Amino acid sequence: KAGVTQTPRYLIKTRGQQVTLSCSPISGHRSVSWYQQTPGQGLQFLFEYFSETQRNKGNFPGRFSGRQFSNSRSEMNVSTLELGDSALYLCASSLGWEANTEAFFGQGTRLTVV
């Protein structure tokens, strides 16, 4: 069974550009959550989708958005990139949205903004 797949693995963008990251969950998983990891702030929750609906949202500006498709694949978009958006972006998938459901993480997309 394939794990959580994130594409691309590495990305370099220029300030002001926008970027779209993709996350394919484990087959059968319907919940996808996104996280940002930086040396200064550590890991922070961005948002979570279940059945194509955003269920939870972290404390990030509106430049960060996401969506989930009917096949549970998810994308996140960051517009008007800033240098501080340079980070490792991780997604995780789980079977459902119930409490105490194990999450499986992808390898992450490392975004560098120059």
Added chain:
Amino acid sequence: KNEVEQSPQNLTAQEGEFITINCSYSVGISALHWLQQHPGGGIVSLFMLSSGKKKHGRLIATINIQEKHSSLHITASHPRDSAVYICAVSRNTGNQFYFGTGTSLTVIP
């Protein structure tokens, strides 16, 4: 103050040593998770706990709900255990985790 505090931040051990990493949290939780992150970034979920104790190979995780405290123990540590160990809590439904700052473990042969 962070909802989740971990200690120590850095830990160096000799191969074979018994290792303990601690996690304290200040909010009500539905579950506590121990995660492992190797250089390169990918995260592996080691344990999900809502009570008691779990064991997997040389790894043991315990949680005390009343004291809002959890520990991750590694017995007979090995250089391949070198990684960052992260404590995370989930509060309600879903995977909106609150993360500790991580413990960087180096096991020397």
